[in-house]
Amino acid sequence: MYSLILHGRRLQKWRHAVNLVLNDYAFSVPNVFSSLSNSFSSASVSSLQDGLKGxxxxxxxxxDSLxxxxxxxxxxxxxxxxxxxGNPDSVLNLLRSHGFTDSHISTIITNYPRLFILDAEKFIAPNLKFLQSRGPPTSELTEILSKVPKILGMKGDQAVGRYYDFIKDIIEADKCSKYEMSCLSLPEGTRQENIIRNVLVLRRLGVPQKLLFSLLVSSSHIVSGKERFEDSLKKIVDMGFNPNSSKxxxxxxxxxxxxxxxxxxxxxxxxxxxxxVEDVWExxxxxxxxxxxSEKNIMNSFKTFMSLSxxxxxxxxxxxxxxxxxxxxxxxxKKKTEFLMKSRICSLEDVVSNPAVFGYSLEKRIVPRCNVIKALMLKGGGIPSVGYILVCRDEVFLNRYVRKHDDxxxxxxxxxxxxGEGAS
Structure with missing residues (x-):
């Protein structure tokens, strides 16, 4: 089956790295996780007090602050x-009271904004209390949780503790001059051993830290397997995917x-x-x-496009x-196609050449821009291409069709x- 997908360029250095890591439990990993272990720093009392005044x-x-x-x-x-x-202020105040600095909070908001719509007292506070009860330094706690804030939104002490320990074990692995399972005192063949081993493989391939942590807290448990993980990883490398990308x-x-x-x-x-077959893999x-x-959704999509001519x-x-x-x-x-056809600004062929328009918001992007173009057409203006109208950013569109006029x-x-404040 997978002989079909080997038509792409082989990424030899990545494939070699996969085989090297998967077949050898002891090898040098200088600075694999240095960005993690070196980044731990204490949150000062004055910094916390300043945060509470923010x-x-x-x-x-x-x-201004972030x-x-x-x-x-x-x-x-x-x-x-x-x-x-949601009550983001309560989440913000809770984090500050536990030593999270503006830098930590900025990272959390960027990586997991959903945390700020959770109930601070029902979900986040109990998890913080549980983790603190285990005795980690504040600097360790805030740094790990700011990197993987999803832990704070999990339910159950067991899950929270397990994922926290995964991250901590990865940091400990970096302290060894050679990566050996014995340096972490992990029982051989355990799920935790597999996770650390697989994580190291991905890091050696160049998977960014942010993407790596998203896998660790994934419900699909990808990095906890062994044979299936190895097989899946080799297939992806053979297809030519860049380990640095989210894809x-x-x-x-x-x-x-x-x-x-x-x-x-x-x-x-x-x-x-x-x-x-080549189309599918591309x-x-x-x-x-x-x-x-699903096959049902694929067929429904096909039938929808056919029904629209x-x-x-x-x-x-x-x-x-x-x-x-x-x-x-x-x-x-259907709504987007019908609107574009009725607007007389583009034809079906225009849509075929610019299918990305189906991913744009009808209310926020397609309708207001088309209304501007229709207003210009009534004043004698021509019809620009769909790509010029819809693909560009708002600022570019406004400069191109609105602000350029002397009137x-x-x-x-x-x-x-x-x-949307005036009639089209």
Missing amino acids: NNFTVSYLV GFTTKLAESTWKKVTSEPK FVEALRIVYQISDKTIEDKVNLYQKLGFS MFKKYPFLLAI FTRDEFVRMVKHCPQSIGLSAELV KELVAELMAIFT
Whole structure:
């Protein structure tokens, strides 16, 4: 089966590293986790006191204290405060009271903003209390939890303690001049031994720390296996995935969780829809989740595009260019296609050439931009390409079609249309 996927460029140095690590339990690992072990620093009393005097969870706090850009701060603030039951201020104050500095909090917000919509007293406080009861230094506790904040949102002391210990063991492994299981006093053949061993393999391949930790707290338990982990990892390396990218981890997760038979069935289904085997694996490299989509949803997606007057060849072209198109809601695909056709700003062929438009928000991106273009058309303007209208960032769009006009009244009118404050 997997002879089909070896058409890509072999990444020899990664494959060699996989075999080297998997076949040898004792080898040198200088500074593999130095970024972890060297980063532990004590949170001073004065720093904690300053933190308690700081702002609440506001855009200005994110910008002034944590160094976020205004755009990122506004986006993060909206994401966190949109949850009715959430109270980010209580989470923020709880973290500060336990010695988390602004630097720690910035890392947590960036990596796991969901923590700030959890109930501080119901979930986070009990986990902090449990971990503190085990006696770790504050500097160790805050550093580990800021790197893997998802631990604070877990349920049950056993799960919280287990994942915390995984991270701690990884740090301990880095203190050995040679990586040997005996240096950690781990029982041979245990799940914990497998995790440490597999984590080291991934680090040696170049998987970033952030992605590595996301695997450790994954519910799929990818890094706790042995033979299946080794087999899945070799397949992903053979496909040519870059270990530095998030797609490497996504692909590893998919291949680990899905049987060879299921993968083969999916490939056969895509072939029936008009894709070649090579097409499927190229799309998988762009969008690993492609093979996790159910056969029912794949067929529903195909039927949806056919019902909108796209041909089979056009469907294949779109999905090859933008594989995410096949996993979108049928209702949204219909709404977006119908709106674009009625707007008379683009044709079906324009959509086929720019399938990424299906991933854009109808209300926040497609409608306001098309309304601006329609207003310009009524004043004698031409119709620009869909790529120029929808693919660019908001700032580029505004500079290109709104702010460039000398007529200030026209600029104000177009801006009102863009923001939804004026009629189109």
